[in-house]
Amino acid sequence: MHILFLTDNFPPEGNAPATRTYEHAVRWLQAGHKVTVITCVPNFPEGKVFDGYKNSWYQTHHLDGINVVRVKTFITANEGFVKRILDYMSFMVTGFIAGLFQKKPDVIVATSPQFFCAFAGWALSAVRRKPFIFELRDIWPASITAVGAMKDSLAIRFLEKIELFLYRRSDSIVSVTHAFKAELIERGIDGEKIEVVLNGVDLTKYKPTASKDADLAKQYDLEGKFVAGYIGTHGMAHGLEHIVDVAERLQDYDDIRVVFAGGGATRQKVVDLIEKKKLKNVVLIDRQPKDMMPKLWSLCNVSLVPLVNNDLFKTVIPSKIFECMGMGIPTVMSVPEGEATTIIKETGSGLVVESENVEQIANAVLKLYQDNELYLSIRSKSVEAAPKYSRELMARSLLNIFRTYKK
Structure with a gap:
């Protein structure tokens, strides 16, 4: 099986979405599957390109057997609503285009916390006629208003309509919490297509230690x-x-x-x-x-x-x-x-x-x-x-x- 995965965070970035995707992908490879990850140049959270990387339109490399495709995006620090939206939307466009050139995917997976990445995944699935799996890591855009980054407005309500559209159009939703699943069901999403797969820990790396490094x-x-x-x-x-x-x-x-x-x-x-x-x-x-x-x-x-x-x-x-x-x-x-x-x-x-x-x-x-x-x-x-x-x-x-x- 060829798994095509879209995420705007991936190692060497070390945040939770990057870690989750990488640690799952290496295990899918070990199980005999092919994994292609479409992502952007590493820059999170400071919004600065990591040393050794360039923000180029299309570049590929392998990371522990994973085929990594990096695309150009508008880069900004993790602050400021408008700039972040431009960042997300640029990945939506370039990630979608890059996905058109990947050979014979069997499933297309796209992850949140923001849903512009998921929109690219849905669009790819529609064009390529492949199942779309939406990995739900955050209830977005509700989390924007929760931290006070933006007040409830017409713009937020418009984003919520897009959010619900993606939930309904996905073949399956993989939620990282049971609470997210319950909330989606309350909002009218079919619970039969929602699965829960929690975050976890790589026990080959994280082990008890008797002393500090x-x-x-x-x-x-x-x-x-x-x-x-x-x-x-x-x-x-x-x-x-x-x-x-x-x-x-x-x-x-x-x-x-x-x-x-x-x-x-x-x-x-x-x-x-x-x-x-x-x-x-x-x-x-x-x-x-x-x-x-x-x-x-x-x-x-x-x-x-x-x-x-x-x-x-x-x-x-x-x-x-x-x-x-x-x-x-x-x-x-x-x-x-x-x-x-x-x-x-x-x-x-x-x-x-x-x-x-x-x-x-x-x-x-x-x-x-x-x-x-x-x-x-x-x-x-x-x-x-x-x-x-x-x-x-x-x-x-x-x-x-x-x-x-x-x-």
């Missing part, structure tokens, strides 16, 4: 420190100003450090707040290559997983919780009560507190710092839960869906 710990002066880390994209949805406030509350504890690692639209805001508050217990680490992530995670005793207090985020499952399970890192989750908090509670892999509640987040970190028996118990339960969310299982589930719709 020695070189990184020395470089960032984290030897012998209890580290609460926020690792990942610094976006509007995460409310990282509250984590800066958490660091301020913890500054009297000499052995505790708060780490911010990554980049994104609100990275500079975080840096500015730290400087304004003159915090000495915060360590800033720039965005790292994906292959550095297990070493980066090894620095953390606790993972901080925040989202702003908006009802939309009740339906979101931050994918980093699965990497933390794989490495045995307890999670302090401060997101609206929903599917993600249920996973943490049922697996016992962390502590759940109120979204944006600085006092509760700080107290949860202190609880894990001071209660070693509790810490070791949660660590053990995290490792025990990880195999339920292995990439191997998720990749196999997706293949079964593709086989169902292959013509």
